[in-house]
Amino acid sequence: MPRGRDLAGADPAPHPRRGRPALRHRPAARHRRQHQPRPLPRSRPQRTGSGALPAPPDHHLPARTLRGGPRGVHHPPLPARVRSQDHPPRPHPDRSSPHRSEPVTAVEPETAVEITVDGAAVEAHPGEMLIEACERSGTYIPRFCYHSRMSPVGMCRMCLVEVDTGRGFALQPSCMVPVSEGMKVSTESEVTKKAQDGVLEFLLINHPLDCPVCDKGGECPLQDQTMAYGPGETRFVEEKRHFAKPIAISETVYLDRERCILCDRCTRFADEVAGDALIHFMGRGNHTEVNTFPDEPFASYFSGNTVQICPVGALTAAPYRFKARPWDLTETLSTAWVDSLGARVAVQASRNRVLRVLGADADAVNWGWLTDKERFGFEALNSAERLAAPMLRDTADGGVSEWSEAGWGEALDRIAGAVGAAPPERVAVLGGARLNNEAQYMWAKLAKGVIGTDNVDAQLGDGLDPAVVLGLPRATIDDACRSGGTVVLIGPDPKEELGTLYLRLRHAVINDGAKLVEITPVATGLSHLAQHSLRPRPGTTAQLVSALVAAVAGDEFEAGSTGVDRSELEAAAQCLAGADDGVTAVLGRASLAEGAEVVEAAAIELSALPLVRFLPALRRGNVIGALETGLAPELLPGRVRLDGVEDGGPRVEAWPRLPAAAGLDAAGVLRAAARGDIDVLVLVGADPLN
Ligand code: SF4
Ligand code: FES
Structure with missing residues (x-):
């Protein structure tokens, strides 16, 4: 319980003399409700021929007396409720998943379950949640807490629909009900609409309705669904709940507790998806709130996702606050x-x-x-420090002038002059790994095919040999994270450097039965989930992998020099031997303290395993594209080696020239530059000293 809360005192004790009432059914809610149900209008009033709206019909909600106000003073009648045909449900009011790039998978006819949604037959996957089956068939059911990438919790009740599984229609949360054969669903019945009205009215009781100043305004599922499915008015006239706001729960995330509808998306993401349970629900009843633990920030590498999936403006991102609509x-x-x-x-x-x-x-x-x-x-x-225009300075007369802004024409002339005056082997091009493939190809053609230098490297000394990256059988992220798969991690800590892979691997291990074998010098963010963690001594990864492969094959092995216990190695080998559909190796450098050749040798040893595939875990955005387009020494586009091009071949005809000799990698270029052997060094979006 956070300090200073009303409920932070001792737990209430049972009354010493008052007995517990005998267990009995609670009376149905409709007998205890203050407001008796009455039919609601479902259509917007039509204007008369003169353009005036007709007189309001006689179905306003009862006027209410202000609590604490003068006795007998009544509010004016509230306007008629509007909804249904006036605000037809939008297909996807939830902007939290802005793009699903792949189509939803088709249902296999032999396993399909047939249900009826609003009178239409629909085929669903067995075990699929009703909300998903309805959405796939074109019927969107409103929701707040449901998120297709997290487990359902049934917190908000916005997805209530009438479901008949053979015992008559009853309201059920469609995000919690798996489909079953013959199930009948009504998403448009009066009872369903009334339930949606009620849920929204309840959610808005404490919501501040500050949409004009809320960053979520215009893309807010609460706003959209209130328009599409809500009652159109509120009967709540009491004071709303107030909290201090906003609270900076991390450097980038701000929390406004008044707007929170307690949907559990952010807390579920932090716990379930990221594994950083640093925000949680606190307090009870009306005082329930999302918050961090006292004096602990929401220090997660993935905190921004909570802002994106929050269905209201309760979580906002500092860089975007009040910037745009x-x-x-x-x-x-x-x-x-x-x-x-x-x-x-x-x-x-x-x-x-x-x-x-x-x-x-x-x-x-x-x-x-x-x-x-x-x-x-x-x-x-x-950033204000970014270059916005070409800058030039002179180095004539042994001195260096100040940088001064120049036009593009002048800058390009100077560059062309400098490059043209230098012999090709004294020109080098470093970087380009964050460009797209087309731009990378143009840089490779300019450097190798026009200037004629092979001193070209996109990896800046922190990657792997292109022959290893391009030559080994390639795996995708889906291969690595497939259900029941086996993954060998030889590389950096995914949580620190490969966030997307960390989240996918974490999900695969926890939910889909994937097995993880780590071969890393130190513990990683996934160590607590790994089936086996082998920690080789520095420089012995290849020996360890060689011993592991021998153990998988049932051969004799020796692993004493690696520092890994023989029994641990045998257990890991048994795990790999049981991978019938092959092993996926995530391959990268755990740190730059160890040379790339250690990992490359380990990869070659591991490639002896049957059906093994490799997912390169490299440090820059599009290293694979850079290597494929030839931004590496001794390499031309299309995985062609420079020394493998025959005279008159297609590459020679397409480019004006080719480098006369093999060039230097990034480290070699920097050493040559320090010796004064490079006259022109072109840096393409890269800083090799950082
Ligand atoms: S802060 Fe947002 S995501 Fe988190 S519980 Fe509240 S409404 Fe849901
Ligand atoms: S979406 Fe089903 S209960 Fe929230």
Whole structure:
């Protein structure tokens, strides 16, 4: 219980003399309700021929006396309730999952379950939740707490529909009810509509209705669903609940507890998806609130996802607060550039300025989740320190002048002059791993096919040999995270460096029975979930993998020098031997303290396992694209080696020239530059010293 709360005192003790009432059924709610149900109008009043609205019909809610106000003073009658045909349900008011890029899978006819939704026959997956089956068939059921990427909790009751499973229709939360053969569902009945009215009216009792100043306004599921499914008015005239607000629960996330509808999405995400249960419900009843633990911030690498999935404006992101309205934003689907996993993002901008990045729900990649680096890293784009125009300085006469702004024409002339005056082997191009494939190809063609230098490297010394990355059988994220799969992790801590993969692997291990074998020098964010964690001594990863492969094959092995216990190794080998559909290896460098050749040797040893595939875990956005397009020494586009091009081949004809000799990698280029052997160094969106 947080300090200072009303309920923080001793628990109430039972009354010493008052007995517990005998157990009996509670009277049905309708006998105890203050307001007797009355028919509600379902259509907007039509204007008469003169343009005037007709007189209000005689079905206003009863006027109420203000509590604490002068006796006998009545409110004027509330306006008639409007809804239904006037506000037909929108297909997807929930903007929390802005893009599902893949179509929902078709139902296999032989396993399909047939249900009836609003009189129409619908085929559903066995065990599928009713809310999903209805949505797939085109019937959207309103919801707040339900999220297709998290387990259902039935917190908000907004998805109540009438369901008949053979014992007559009764209201049931469709997010908690799995479909069953012959089930009948009514999402449009008067009882369903009345339940939705009631839920929304209750949710709005304590909601501040500050939509004009709320960042969620215009993309708020509560706002949208109140319009589409709500009663159109409130009978609540009492004072609303008040909390101090907003609270900065982390550097980037602000909490407004008054707006919270206690849907459990943020707390569920933190606990279930990210594994950082740093926010939780506290208090009871009317005082229930979402909050962090006392004096502990919401220090999660994934905190921004809670802002995106919050169905109201209770959680807002500091970089976007009060910056724009959704209708002011233009949106472009793109790919995150922080790591090489390629999370799908929606980049939203206004007046040529990026204001927000949201996760896009791509089944094959990130399921809509992003790390905070991916979500908030866009602020660097708007940094005042970024170059906005070409800058030039002179180094003539042994001195260096100040930087001065120049036009593009002058800058390009100077660059062309410098590059043209230098022999090709004294020109180098580093970087380009965060560009898209087309731009990478153009840089490779410019450097190798026009300038004629092979001193080209996109990886900056923190990656792996292109021959290993391109030559080993490739796995996708879905391969690595498939149900019941087996994953070998030789690489960095996914939680620190590969956030998307961390979330997917975590889900696969916890929910889908995937097995994880770690071969890392130190514990990672997934160690507590790993089936086996092997910790080789520095530099012995390849020996350990060699011993592991021998143990899987039932051969003799020796692993003494690796520091790993023989029994641990045998247990891990048994796990790999049981992987009938093959092993997926996540391959990267755990740290830069160890040379790339250690990991490369381990990969080659591991490739002896049957059906093994590799998911490269590299540090920059599009390293694979850079290697495929030839941004590496001794490599040309299409995985062609420089020394493998024959005279007159297609590559030679397409490009004006080719480098005369193999070039240097990033470390070699920097060493050569320090010796004075490089005259022109082109950095393509990269800082090799950082
Ligand atoms: S803060 Fe938002 S996501 Fe969290 S419980 Fe409240 S309404 Fe739901
Ligand atoms: S969406 Fe079903 S109870 Fe909330």
